[in-house]
Amino acid sequence: MNRIILIGNGMVGYKFCEKLIAHPKRNQYDLLVFGEEIRPAYDRVHLSEYFSLQSPDELLLASRNWYQENGITLRTSELISWIDFENKKVLTHKGESFDYDYLVLATGSSPFIPPIKGVEKAGIFIYRTIEDLESIQNYADKLKAKGRFQAAVLGGGLLGLEAANASKELGMTTHVIEFAPRLMPRQLDQNGSDLLQSKIENMGIKIHLGKNSKEIVGEGKVERIDFTDGTSLPVDMIIISAGIRPRDEVAKNSGIAVGERGGVLVNNKMETSIPGIYAIGEVALYNQNIYGLVAPGYEMAGVALDQILGGTKLMSPSIDMSTQLKLVGTEVASFGDPFIEGESAIPIRYENKQRGIYKRINISKDGSKLLGGILVGDSADYNALFQLYINEMKLPENAEDLILGQRGSGSKSLLGSVLDLPDSAQICSCESVNKGSICEALKSGACTDLKGVIQQTKASTCCGGCKPMVVDLVKETMKSLGKEVKETICEHFEYSRQELFDLVKLNNTSGYNEALDQFGKGHGCEICKPVMASIFASIFMETANKQIAIQDSNDRFLANIQRNGTYSVVPRVPGGEITPEKLVVLGQVARKYDLYTKITGGQRIDLFGAKLNELPLIWKELIDAGFESGHAYGKSLRTVKSCVGSTWCRFGMHDSVSFAIRIEERYKGLRSPHKLKGGVSGCIRECAEARSKDFGVIAVEGGWNLYVCGNGGANPKHAILLASQLDDDTCIKYLDRFLIYYIRTAGPLIRTSTWLEKLEGGIEYLRKVVVEDCLGMAEEFENDMDGLVEKYTCEWKEAIENPETLKRFKPFVNSEESDDQLVFVPLREQKMPRPW
Amino acid sequence: MVTPNLAPMEEIVSLYQTVQFSEVISWIKVGTVTDFPENAGACIKHNSRQIAVYHFTRTQKWYACQNLCPHKMEMVLSRGLIGDMSGVPKLACPMHKKTFSLEDGSNLNGEDYSIATYPVKIEDGIVYIGFAE
Numbered sequence: 006m007n008r009i010i011l012i013g014n015g016m017v018g019y020k021f022c023e024k025l026i027a028h029p030k031r032n033q034y035d036l037l038v039f040g041e042e043i044r045p046a047y048d049r050v051h052l053s054e055y056f057s058l059q060s061p062d063e064l065l066l067a068s069r070n071w072y073q074e075n076g077i078t079l080r081t082s083e084l085i086s087w088i089d090f091e092n093k094k095v096l097t098h099k100g101e102s103f104d105y106d107y108l109v110l111a112t113g114s115s116p117f118i119p120p121i122k123g124v125e126k127a128g129i130f131i132y133r134t135i136e137d138l139e140s141i142q143n144y145a146d147k148l149k150a151k152g153r154f155q156a157a158v159l160g161g162g163l164l165g166l167e168a169a170n171a172s173k174e175l176g177m178t179t180h181v182i183e184f185a186p187r188l189m190p191r192q193l194d195q196n197g198s199d200l201l202q203s204k205i206e207n208m209g210i211k212i213h214l215g216k217n218s219k220e221i222v223g224e225g226k227v228e229r230i231d232f233t234d235g236t237s238l239p240v241d242m243i244i245i246s247a248g249i250r251p252r253d254e255v256a257k258n259s260g261i262a263v264g265e266r267g268g269v270l271v272n273n274k275m276e277t278s279i280p281g282i283y284a285i286g287e288v289a290l291y292n293q294n295i296y297g298l299v300a301p302g303y304e305m306a307g308v309a310l311d312q313i314l315g316g317t318k319l320m321s322p323s324i325d326m327s328t329q330l331k332l333v334g335t336e337v338a339s340f341g342d343p344f345i346e347g348e349s350a351i352p353i354r355y356e357n358k359q360r361g362i363y364k365r366i367n368i369s370k371d372g373s374k375l376l377g378g379i380l381v382g383d384s385a386d387y388n389a390l391f392q393l394y395i396n397e398m399k400l401p402e403n404a405e406d407l408i409l410g411q412r413g414s415g416s417k418s419l420l421g422s423v424l425d426l427p428d429s430a431q432i433c434s435c436e437s438v439n440k441g442s443i444c445e446a447l448k449s450g451a452c453t454d455l456k457g458v459i460q461q462t463k464a465s466t467c468c469g470g471c472k473p474m475v476v477d478l479v480k481e482t483m484k485s486l487g488k489e490v491k492e493t494i495c496e497h498f499e500y501s502r503q504e505l506f507d508l509v510k511l512n513n514t515s516g517y518n519e520a521l522d523q524f525g526k527g528h529g530c531e532i533c534k535p536v537m538a539s540i541f542a543s544i545f546m547e548t549a550n551k552q553i554a555i556q557d558s559n560d561r562f563l564a565n566i567q568r569n570g571t572y573s574v575v576p577r578v579p580g581g582e583i584t585p586e587k588l589v590v591l592g593q594v595a596r597k598y599d600l601y602t603k604i605t606g607g608q609r610i611d612l613f614g615a616k617l618n619e620l621p622l623i624w625k626e627l628i629d630a631g632f633e634s635g636h637a638y639g640k641s642l643r644t645v646k647s648c649v650g651s652t653w654c655r656f657g658m659h660d661s662v663s664f665a666i667r668i669e670e671r672y673k674g675l676r677s678p679h680k681l682k683g684g685v686s687g688c689i690r691e692c693a694e695a696r697s698k699d700f701g702v703i704a705v706e707g708g709w710n711l712y713v714c715g716n717g718g719a720n721p722k723h724a725i726l727l728a729s730q731l732d733d734d735t736c737i738k739y740l741d742r743f744l745i746y747y748i749r750t751a752g753p754l755i756r757t758s759t760w761l762e763k764l765e766g767g768i769e770y771l772r773k774v775v776v777e778d779c780l781g782m783a784e785e786f787e788n789d790m791d792g793l794v795e796k797y798t799c800e801w802k803e804a805i806e807n808p809e810t811l812k813r814f815k816p817f818v819n820s821e822e823s824d825d826q827l828v829f830v831p832l833r834e835q836k837m838p839r840p841w
Numbered sequence: 842m843v844t845p846n847l848a849p850m851e852e853i854v855s856l857y858q859t860v861q862f863s864e865v866i867s868w869i870k871v872g873t874v875t876d877f878p879e880n881a882g883a884c885i886k887h888n889s890r891q892i893a894v895y896h897f898t899r900t901q902k903w904y905a906c907q908n909l910c911p912h913k914m915e916m917v918l919s920r921g922l923i924g925d926m927s928g929v930p931k932l933a934c935p936m937h938k939k940t941f942s943l944e945d946g947s948n949l950n951g952e953d954y955s956i957a958t959y960p961v962k963i964e965d966g967i968v969y970i971g972f973a974e
């Protein structure tokens with residue numbers, strides 16, 4: 006038996022373990038792993054998620070048991086302090102020594118701390134380990150309690166921006182300080198950086214470029230940073246993210262060759278200057294470079310393992326450093342050589358300041374190849390462009406189409422079909438999975454669906470950036486094998502939502518159990534039950550009181566569950582118009598039941614913190630005062646937001662409030678695949694933000710313009726003009742048709758904007774259906790809607806009038822007590838649930 | 842505002858340990874069959890414990906587990922949707938839809954935490970939950 010010792014149990018070290026146990030020669034080797042950190046290897050790439058996790062253990066790449074079960078000895082909290090290569094031994098910091106036959110260094114790197122005066126003060130942190138984040142959080146909490154909120158991140162690179170976002174999420178006012186004249190200087194050019202800067206500033210983070218820090222000032226702790234240009238910035242804490250330094254200290258002290266600026270020198274076999282000793286990951290200096298990404302590290306792990314086990318695998322001569330930034334709300338990607346121009350390359354740039362998009366691709370002089378590029382604001386085509394670049398594929402005649410083509414056209418239009426990629430095309434660079442192995446997994450019959458392919462090949466399990474491409478590949482391969490890829494709901498129904506909708510309508514199926522018996526199998530689950538509930542509601546206008554057991558939990562209790570298991574109460578306030586009398590009632594009820602009150606973003610009032618058993622009591626009082634359910638809990642019509650319009654506003658062209666109320670009254674209670682929101686503005690100043698809604702109506706000369714398929718949320722989209730200068734009734738008619746068409750055909754939890762994106766023919770086709778009636782179904786759609794409107798009942802009224810349905814609001818079947826585990830803490834003059 | 846004096850979280854969590862049928866020492870009567878909703882859950886209280894009870898009417902089976910979701914430590918599991926995964930009866934927490942097997946309490950999303958389950962028996966239309974003390 007040969008013994009391998011691995012120093013370092015980080016991401017790359019872990020990958021080495023994983024690759025060893027999958028190897029046929031595994032049984033001839035014994036693996037002993039030393040890790041300095043207290044935990045087994047965890048996912049550093051998703052480190053920032055630490056703040057939103059219940060336990061840091063959720064970040065572990067594998068549990069401690071996994072090592073044991075696979076015959077690997079793991080010793081955490083142990084540092085190797087000396088390598089005696091002549092006698093093939095390592096020494097731990099506790100003085101114990103261990104023999105090896107092969108040694109692998111995977112000691113990673115540590116953040117570089119620039120030699121600024123005062124850098125040792127309290128309140129200065131780095132961003133690398135779980136413990137670092139823990140201390141950042143604790144320190145920030147203490148600062149906030151003292152009313153101090155200023156944080157700075159030194160370094161405006163990929164990691165610095167991630168740290169800045171985390172600091173902002175912690176509630177700190179955050180500044181990014183960058184020495185270079187632009188953000189992400191290694192990945193972006195000036196234009197790209199300018200755009201990214203404005204996006205990040207919009208997120209509330211302040212950016213200071215071209216700043217050289219001279220001294221960190223403060224008594225014992227950080228109070229201020231002084232810059233060389235004479236300016237300064239008062240701050241209460243600092244996170245340093247100024248690059249990385251390989252952790253080569255053991256190697257260096259023990260006489261293994263390191264580079265001039267650090268890093269253990271390796272050849273393309275990952276061998277160091279000493280035979281039998283290898284280095285992989287961020288500690289390895291290969292081609293005179295340190296690679297601060299997981300993908301090259303994983304490749305190195307594969308090469309070193311293969312070499313040790315007698316193979317001949319070599320490291321690729323050139324390493325790809327393409328990256329995407331992982332900040333919600335900012336799409337940024339950079340691939341290949343982002344800057345190249347001059348003799349050998351021609352850059353093509355596209356910039357749309359209004360839409361916040363900048364794209365640049367660098368094309369070889371002869372126009373045949375893609376050499377690199379930058380995408381800011383819209384990186385939807387990153388995967389496709391990356392494939393063109395990495396596989397050196399021939400470009401289309403007009404290379405500019407690559408960035409000027411239609412948005413959201415995805416991989417298909419750019420690459421022809423994903424199936425045209427060569428088998429060797431690397432799809433997932435983290436796990437190094439190529440197109441061939443994905444297709445083979447399906448062709449060989451080993452896998453039959455996306456889930457299987459991901460499980461077997463591990464593609465898209467690391468950073469997830471390649472997921473859209475993997476999905477496409479699986480779809481297209483299945484199609485080429487003659488297998489229809491059905492978008493089925495779940496294991497219980499092998500139908501799409503649209504098919505189920507038609508089945509229920511055709512068979513006049515009356516309930517979920519019947520549907521399961523007729524066209525499903527098994528006993529249902531949390532996915533198909535709410536989908537079916539929505540279908541029953543959309544066809545028969547049945548309220549959530551009818552089939553209680555299949556409602557999503559919020560619909561079952563006709564209220565939104567909150568962090569501590571209490572509920573919120575949101576009565577409908579059509580168009581945002583409310584009488585003083587009703588406002589008084591809301592205040593009285595909230596006071597009586599001690600509810601936290603807040604004006605919502607949807608122009609109504611939310612009362613939070615109601616206990617399950619209080620819900621019917623509260624609603625009884627509200628209904629007696631003339632309120633109705635606001636359906637804030639349902640996938641159904643929420644609000645039709647309105648500006649004040651021509652009744653009061655000096656610019657108003659039409660009476661937007663009256664029209665908004667008419668629309669909201671018409672569609673209230675309407676259940677749909679996802680929630681529905683509307684807006685009506687009295688003129689083009691658009692104070693109702695109607696174009697960020699599923700349907701928006703804006704007053705213009707001669708009538709209303711009707712816009713559809715917009716939304717806010719994580720992927721904001723402006724609604725698109727469907728028809729203009731409509732009178733009230735025509736507008737309603739078109740809305741009826743549009744809504745029923747959407748309700749019948751959209752997939753579960755698909756908002757109108759995503760639905761439109763997938764609708765073949767796009768807005769032009771939708772216009773044909775709604776305005777020109779190309780399907781000949783307009784009348785049917787309108788009748789359907791009339792039928793639904795007629796059947797509307799307030800489901801809260803229904804609930805409180807029926808003692809049987811009221812049973813569900815009893816906290817305990819066997820006791821009259823209410824839940825005594827609920828904890829609230831004070832918040833300004835109100836209260837909130839205790840923090841998680 | 843009432844802020845009850847609660848036991849520390851570890852103590853609350855340690856209240857819930859899976860009880861096997863063979864380990865039951867006392868069967869506690871918690872209601873009649875019709876007190877519980879069909880194909881859904883409801884909660885019962887026994888001393889300091891909250892137990893979620895589910896009636897799978899389609900298979901005529903009953904299951905019980907802790908009402909405390911181990912994800913964010915909230916007393917909410919009885920309010921979640923139930924169903925099956927390849928035949929294994931399961932429940933989805935109403936907060937973030939983490940799913941658990943009702944047979945052995947294991948986490949079906951591959952995460953580390955799991956829940957404690959309790960035996961249920963029905964005699965003459967009365968529902969009993971088994972405890973090990």
Ligand code: SRM
Nearest residue numbers: 565573604605606607608609637643716717718719720756
């Ligand atoms: C209360 C409120 C925030 C506030 O205090 O202002 C709110 C609260 C919630 N929103 Fe919202 N949203 C609220 C207005 C909005 C708005 C603004 C608006 O309606 O004009 C938006 C952006 C517009 C839009 O929907 O496109 C908004 C976009 C979202 C999204 C993202 C939707 C998307 O398509 O991306 C979600 C998540 C989802 O639905 O999947 C969400 C989900 C939620 C949930 C349901 C999250 C949850 O599952 O618990 C919150 C429930 C709170 C509760 O219990 O009542 N909320 N949410 C607002 C209630 C409005 C109302 O009167 O009904």
Ligand SMILES: Cc1cc2nc3c(=O)[nH]c(=O)nc-3n(C[C@H](O)[C@H](O)[C@H](O)COP(=O)(O)OP(=O)(O)OC[C@H]3O[C@@H](n4cnc5c(N)ncnc54)[C@H](O)[C@@H]3O)c2cc1C
Nearest residue numbers: 013015016017041049050084085112113286287297298299
């Ligand atoms: C916040 C953050 C976000 C990131 N995002 C991305 C991303 O989106 N994409 C990407 O590709 N990369 C990203 N990275 C980089 C990625 O995490 C690293 O490239 C990867 O972790 C390197 O793996 P490694 O095993 O070489 O080093 P590490 O993961 O650092 O592991 C080295 C381990 O060795 C231990 N060790 C060191 N010396 C000794 C010793 N003498 N004895 C015992 N143990 C020792 C260390 O304590 C450490 O646990 C990110 C990094 C961070 C910090």
Ligand code: SF4
Nearest residue numbers: 567568605606718719
């Ligand atoms: S944005 Fe909406 S979903 Fe997110 S925390 Fe605020 S209310 Fe909740």
Ligand code: FES
Nearest residue numbers: 910912934936937
């Ligand atoms: S609290 Fe149960 S899943 Fe999050």
